[in-house]
Structure formats: structure tokens, C-alpha cells
Amino acid sequence: MPSTIATDHELIAQARQGDRQAYGDLVCRYRDGVVNLVYRMCGDPQLAEEAAQEAFIRVWQHLDSYKPQYPFRNWVSRIAVNAALDALRRTPATVNVEDIPLEAPDEDPEAQTETRQRAALVQKAVLALPTASRAVLVLREYEGLSYHEIAEALSIPLGTVMSRLNYARGQLRQTLAAQLEAL
Amino acid sequence: MTEHITQWIPAYYDGELHGARKQQIEAHLSQCAGCREELEQLGGLSALLQENPVMPVRTPVARFAAQVRLRLPQPKEPTWRKMLKTGWQAAPLGIVGAWAFIQAVLLVAVVITIIVQVDGASLTAISPDLTGLLIFRWPETALQTQVWPTIALDLGLLAIINLILTVIFAGLIVSWLAGWWAYRQHQGFMSIPKTVV
Ligand SMILES: [Zn+2]
Numbered sequence: 001m002p003s004t005i006a007t008d009h010e011l012i013a014q015a016r017q018g019d020r021q022a023y024g025d026l027v028c029r030y031r032d033g034v035v036n037l038v039y040r041m042c043g044d045p046q047l048a049e050e051a052a053q054e055a056f057i058r059v060w061q062h063l064d065s066y067k068p069q070y071p072f073r074n075w076v077s078r079i080a081v082n083a084a085l086d087a088l089r090r091t092p093a094t095v096n097v098e099d100i101p102l103e104a105p106d107e108d109p110e111a112q113t114e115t116r117q118r119a120a121l122v123q124k125a126v127l128a129l130p131t132a133s134r135a136v137l138v139l140r141e142y143e144g145l146s147y148h149e150i151a152e153a154l155s156i157p158l159g160t161v162m163s164r165l166n167y168a169r170g171q172l173r174q175t176l177a178a179q180l181e182a183l
Numbered sequence: 184m185t186e187h188i189t190q191w192i193p194a195y196y197d198g199e200l201h202g203a204r205k206q207q208i209e210a211h212l213s214q215c216a217g218c219r220e221e222l223e224q225l226g227g228l229s230a231l232l233q234e235n236p237v238m239p240v241r242t243p244v245a246r247f248a249a250q251v252r253l254r255l256p257q258p259k260e261p262t263w264r265k266m267l268k269t270g271w272q273a274a275p276l277g278i279v280g281a282w283a284f285i286q287a288v289l290l291v292a293v294v295i296t297i298i299v300q301v302d303g304a305s306l307t308a309i310s311p312d313l314t315g316l317l318i319f320r321w322p323e324t325a326l327q328t329q330v331w332p333t334i335a336l337d338l339g340l341l342a343i344i345n346l347i348l349t350v351i352f353a354g355l356i357v358s359w360l361a362g363w364w365a366y367r368q369h370q371g372f373m374s375i376p377k378t379v380v
């Protein structure tokens with residue numbers, strides 16, 4: 001085993017040769033990013049875990065079509081958002097936005113409650129968006145993808161990316177008006 | 184004051200504008216408090232959105248990766264590679280087959296040579312086409328007087344051709360074996376640490 005840490009591109013090249021060990025290392029590096037993206041899309045930890053695994057299986061299957069000049073993270077996000085959309089399509093009613101607890105049960109009430117509560121409100125507002133606009137918003141605000149990359153990821157025209165993003169932001173500004181005011 | 188640029192603000196905020204358009208927006212923003220406010224609102228929303236919680240409970244990352252690896256299907260081999268592999272595996276069979284075929288042709292050639300040299304006329308009578316198979320033909324005059332030396336020369340010639348071809352085929356087989364060995368060494372090197380997590 002070499003003592004130096006392999007770069008992403010080295011791991012990708014090895015995984016392309018069928019090296020599952022190398023791919024496992026790659027999965028470890030991108031797990032958190034993918035899980036958070038998917039969780040923001042569906043709001044259910046169980047579903048997110050499952051969709052994240054599905055995303056990594058798809059990444060493995062399509063490694064040959066990955067172009068190294070493109071950021072790997074963006075390419076993975078693109079696959080992950082589609083895995084999340086598919087998971088939501090399969091089980092549309094798993095997440096009831098109203099069920100999301102506004103407070104974590106075992107937390108120090110004084111210090112944590114306000115931030116926790118705000119975080120839960122943000123999550124609730126994002127999950128209340130229509131899935132199509134939510135996907136665009138998540139890719140833009142959390143993954144930092146360009147409009148063009150979002151259009152490619154979701155197979156929609158550039159104009160649709162912009163209109164969905166504007167719609168999502170408009171909705172959020174309404175639902176989170178009080179929180180935005182307090183900032 | 185120029186017209187408000189409200190519809191361009193999100194694209195400007197997201198870094199999607201370039202060149203003249205970007206300059207135009209920046210010029211307007213420097214003069215218009217209303218549009219600046221709109222831009223700040225977008226920044227505020229982004230900041231608030233960052234408070235969206237990350238995944239709360241999660242499997243340890245090593246276990247997650249192991250679970251993914253267990254579910255991975257075999258990678259699909261590209262068609263050209265599959266064809267190349269099949270061709271490579273079939274190569275020794277092709278080489279041996281070609282060698283056997285040439286041996287058969289040479290054997291027939293030997294038989295025909297003997298028949299023709301001993302009794303050329305009768306063969307021509309049976310089938311004129313077959314004489315075309317002859318590797319080497321002596322002039323008619325020589326045929327009558329020097330039949331056996333001629334046959335010996337013809338057979339010698341055939342033996343030399345056979346030897347050369349056999350050496351070439353043996354060389355092909357040896358290089359195939361060498362290639363196979365090198366490939367196995369490479370494979371072994373590529374797949375040493377296959378431990379299960
Ligand atoms: Zn203005």
C-alpha cells in the first residue's frame with residue numbers, strides 16, 4: 001500500500017479499472033456531501049441513506065462517462081439529485097413537512113433552541129417547495145452548480161432553471177420573512 | 184436614473200453574467216438603493232438557507248462504503264474490449280488451425296507432386312485444374328529422364344517451406360504465451376489488496 005494519500009483522480013482511475021477498494025475510498029470522501037444533498041431534497045434520514053447508496057451505485061456504473069476536466073463533486077451531485085428525485089417519486093408521501101420536529105428533544109433549551117428552531121423552519125420551508133423547484137434551489141444554494149450545470153443535471157432548459165430558481169427563492173422569502181427580518 | 188434591473192439581479196448574484204451586461208448591472212447597482220436592497224435580500228436568504236440542518240443520524244462512513252460496495256454490480260465491459268478479449272483468447276486456436284490447414288495443403292501438394300512427376304499425363308487427364316496446385320514445375324524434357332531427382336528436389340522444397348512456416352507459427356504461439364503471462368502479471372498487480380471491510 002502506498003503511504004501517500006491518493007488523489008481523487010487516482011482513485012477514479014483505479015475505480016474505472018474495477019478496483020472496488022479504491023471506489024470505497026472515493027465513497028468515503030463524498031459520502032457526507034451526497035447524504036446532505038439527498039437529505040435536503042427528501043427530509044427523511046432513512047430515505048436519504050437509501051437514495052445516497054443508490055446514487056453511489058449509479059456513480060460506479062457511469063464512471064466511464066465521467067470527464068476528468070469536469071469537477072467530480074458536481075458530477076456526483078448531478079447523479080445524487082436525480083437519485084433523490086427518483087426516491088421521492090417512488091415514495092412520495094414519506095415526509096410530512098408538518099411532522100418535522102421544531103425542537104431537538106435532548107438539547108440544552110436556552111442556548112440551542114433558537115438556532116435549532118430556525119434551522120427546522122428553514123428545512124420545513126425548503127421541503128415545502130415543489131420538488132422540481134427544490135432540486136434547482138438545492139443544486140444552486142448548497143452545491144454551487146452553475147445554471148448551465150443545473151440545466152444539464154435535470155435535463156431542463158436554462159430558462160426553466162432560472163424561473164424555477166426565482167420561484168423557489170420567492171416562496172422562501174415569503175415563508176421565511178420573519179427569520180430574514182431578524183437577520 | 185436608468186430603468187431598474189430587477190430581473191437581472193438573481194443571475195448577477197449567482198455569477199452568471201459577464202461582459203457588458205455585468206458592467207451595466209454594476210453601474211445601475213452603484214446608483215440604485217432599491218436594486219442593491221434586492222441583491223442583499225438574496226444574500227440574506229442564502230445565509231439563512233445555510234442553517235438548513237445536515238443529515239442528523241448517519242451510519243459510520245466505513246460501514247456506509249462497505250454497504251455500497253456490497254451492492255455494486257460488475258462493471259460493464261465496453262464492447263470493443265470484450266471483442267478484443269474474445270479475439271485474444273481465440274488467437275492460439277486460430278494459429279494452430281492455420282498451421283494444420285497449411286500442413287494439409289502441403290501434404291496434398293506432396294502427393295500431387297509425386298503423382299505428376301511419375302505420371303503427369305494421367306493426372307492432367309483426370310483433372311487439368313489440379314496441376315495448378317503444383318508448387319514448382321520442371322520443364323517437360325527433364326520430366327522424362329530425371330523423374331526421381333526431380334521429386335526429391337520438389338519434396339525438399341516443400342520441406343523447407345513447411346519448416347519456415349512451422350517456425351513462424353511456433354513464434355506466434357510463444358509470443359501469445361508471453362503476452363498472456365504479462366497480462367496475468369499486470370492483473371495480479373492491479374488487484375492485490377481486495378480486503379473486505
Ligand atoms: Zn434599480
